[in-house]
Structures are given as structure tokens and as C-alpha cells.
Amino acid sequence: MYATDTYPNLPDPMVQPEFYDSVTIKRGLAWLIDAVLIAALLVPVVVMTAFIGLFFLPFLFFVTGFIYRVATITGRSATWGMRLMSIEFRDSRGEHFDFSQAFMHTLGYTVSMAIFPLQLISIAMMFLTERGQGLTDMVLGTVAINRRL
Secondary structure (H helix, E strand, C coil): CCHHHHCCCCCCCCCCHHHCCCHHHHHHHHHHHHHHHHHHHHHHHHHHCCCHHHHHHHHHHHHHHHHHHHHHHHHHCCCHHHHHCCEEEECCCCCCCCHHHHHHHHHHHHHHHHCHHHHHHHHHHHHHCCCCCCHHHHHHCCEEEECCC
16 A cells, blocks of 8 residues: 555655655654743743742643744644744645644643653654654644745
8 A cells, every 4th residue: 555545635745755854853852942932932921920839840731831832833734833844734735834733732642641651652653754753743633744935
């Protein structure tokens, strides 16, 4: 079975491998950039709560990160870190994410981060699948690709 059978509207990794080259590594670097940006967004939140927010820092990081990811992925189908790495998400039709897809992808990411073995499985899948799809990507039928120029 060829990749085009499953996702006919997405670039075929056998015919157009340039869309998938180094995407897994770029996703990892984008994740680091996004984590730094989310931490930077937390600074004013903690200050506005008169530093009481420090007692709830993991929860604030979770909420801020969730909002950040949904908002940025809805905007251009990529977080700011992904934009710097020149990658973006596409759905099974080859289109950019809308709000509901961004929300569901972020929810799947959040669940996999909360249950550590799922995150390990997701990372392994990104390295082993032909399109570099993680667990959430496989469930939703989405992919991360190098942005078209």
C-alpha cells in the first residue's frame, strides 16, 4: 500500500520527500523555541498575580501553553517555533488547520505530554513513520511538512 492511498491530498513522501526532510528534528527544535516563548509569556502573568502565580506555576504553564498553541496553530497552522523552523501542519485534505483542528491537535498533544509513555510512543512514531507523524497526527490524520515556498 502506498502513502498516496491513505492521504491522497498530501505530498507523497516517496515522490516528494523534500516536504518531509528533517521535519522531526525541526519539530523538536520548534518545541524548544515554543517552550521558551511560553515561559516568557508566563512572566507578566506571574507579575500580574502579585507572584501568587508561582504557587500554581505548572498549572499556569499548562494553561498558557494550551492557549498559545491553539491560537498560533489556528492563525497559520504553525506555532511561532514551527514558523521559525519553516514547518506547518496540514490536515488530511492538505489544508491549514481551522480552530477545531488546532484545538483537537493541542488537546492530543497535551494528553500525550501528561501520560509520558504516550509521548515516548509519539516521538518514536515521528522517527519511524514515512510522514514523520506522531501519535496525535496519526489519530487526527494530520502531518507536519516543510512549508511551501
